[in-house]
Amino acid sequence: MYDVIVVGARVSGSSVAMLLARKGYRVLAVDRTTFPSDTVSTHYIHQAGLSRLQDWGLLDKVIESGCPPIRHLNFSYTDISLDGFADPIDGIDAVYCPRRTVLDSILVDGAREAGVEVIENFTVDELVISDGVVRGIRGHEGDGPEQEFRSSIVIGADGANSTVANKVGADIYRTSPGGCFIYYSYYSGIDWGMQHRTGFGEQQFASWPTNDGLSLVAVMRKRDRFRDFRADPDGGVQEIVDAVDPKYGEELRDSAVREEPFRPMLYPDNFYRRSFGPGWALVGDAGYHKDPFTGWGITDSFKYAELLSERVHEGLSGSRPMTAALEDYQNTRDEQSAGTYELTTSISDLKLTPYYDSVFRAASKSPEYTKKFFGLIAGGIPGEEFFSPANLADLYAEVNLPHGDRHLTSA
Structure with missing residues (x-):
């Protein structure tokens, strides 16, 4: 009998499992893959996310x-161009974009070191449910026989298409359609630093350095162009980079070598899903998913895994009823993530609303507000x-933005 079973052992699952094990609980984490292994990802970890890794001793x-x-x-x-960097957060003066083969292995190892029992190559077939309460999981390791494990709570950290969410019938209560697709791969021969460039014609390219001397290069276009793009992704990548910034297009053509196959990302819709019930909870993309445009997936996974671990601890320790603790987890997550969700869904279709156009255009003309943007x-x-109206009013006055172009609220 375990205190906690976590289904999914990547960034959200390993984090919540590790944190609960460090509190003294007996934790089982299962994942259908083995580590190290890759998964589709932006790789980007914001300073706020790196601060969590630092606190956990893993940075x-x-x-x-x-x-x-x-x-x-x-x-x-x-x-509109914004160049710069944020002030340090908890002494962290850089960001990192590690390969998921690297990051996920670090987290899984951290969970094991904390005492988590990890079973890789394990497929969850069913949840054990009795009297409407989730009591555990049934599944199999590789081609092995069915196994059953019991626990006080099962946490689904198994992605947007979560098996746990599906089995408990967790409903989606807020959604916004996904707008674009992404193709990315890894290139040698270029050193572009971090680029995030959205051009005319609703297209974007981004690049940042990662492990092994490689740069991730990604492009984004509207979903309705996915079928044509996948017929010639090399040509499509070159076309977009050429159109957004010819200088980088020339370097891509003359110097870059693609070292691995392309990874396509045709993302599902953005959503919030009910993330708790009798004997279960959801974390990461299983409960709250948004477009990768703003790169907040990994950082939010760390942030809300930490929050969930604290609330589950309250419930298991008896300091608070589990249902009340989990309800508070969902409400706090929704409140804290609302701004990121709204910003992401507003700009991830590759065109700025008049509100965001006026804000970012004005910020680009002010060194102080450019710094705040990166903060x-x-x-x-x-x-x-x-985005407070008072803050924006000061910004618009500083840069002498015409009154007809001033938008103090997004609605």
């Missing part, structure tokens, strides 16, 4: 993996502060 392992630090960010939205991106400045 040094990411740095020691050879993943290069990034200390300058380049963002552009058509003719927002890093997780050091809350969205409600950056």
Whole structure:
């Protein structure tokens, strides 16, 4: 009998399992894959996410993996350009974009070191449910026989298409359609730093350095162009980079070598899903999923895995009824993530609303607010502060934005 079973052992699952094991609980984590293994990802960890890794004693392992630090960010939205970096957060003055083969292995090893029992290559077939309460899981390791494990709570950390969510019938209560697709791969021969460039014609390319001296290069277009793009992704990548910034297009053509196959990302819709019930909870993309455009997936996984571990501890320790603790987890997650969700869904279709156009255009003309923009991106400045009408009024006055172009609220 376990205290906690976690289904899924990547960034959300290993994190919540490790944190609960460190509190003294008996934890089982299962995953259908083996580690190290790859998964589709932006790789990007904001300073706020790195702060969690630092607190957990794992940031040094990411740095020691050879993943290069990034200390300058380049963002552009058509003719708006924002270049710079945020102030340090908890002493962290860089961001990192590790390969998932590296990051997930560090987290799984951290969970094991904390005392988590990890079973890889394990497929969950059913949840054990009695009197409407989830009591455990049934599944099999590889081609082996069916096994059953029991626990006080089962946590689904198994992604947007979560088996746990499906088995308990967790409903989606807020959704926004996904707008685009992404193709990415890894290239040698280029050193572009961190680029996030959205061009005219609703297309974008991004690049950042990762492990093994490689750069991830990704492109994004609207979903309705996916079928044509996948017929010639090399040509499609070149076309988009050429269109957004010819200088980088020339370097891609003349110097870059694609080292691995492309990874397509045709993301599901953005959503919030009911994330708790009798004997179960959801974390990560299983409960709250958004477009990768703003790169907040990994950081939010760390943030809300930590939050869930604290609430589950309250329930298991008896300091608070489990149902009340889990309800508070969901409500707090929804409140804290609302700004990121709204920003992401508003700009991830590759065109700015008049509101965001006026905000970012004005910020690009002010060194002070450009710095604040990167503080927002890093997780050091809350969205409600950056986008407050009083803050924007000061910004617009500073840069003399015409009154007809001023938008103080998004609605």
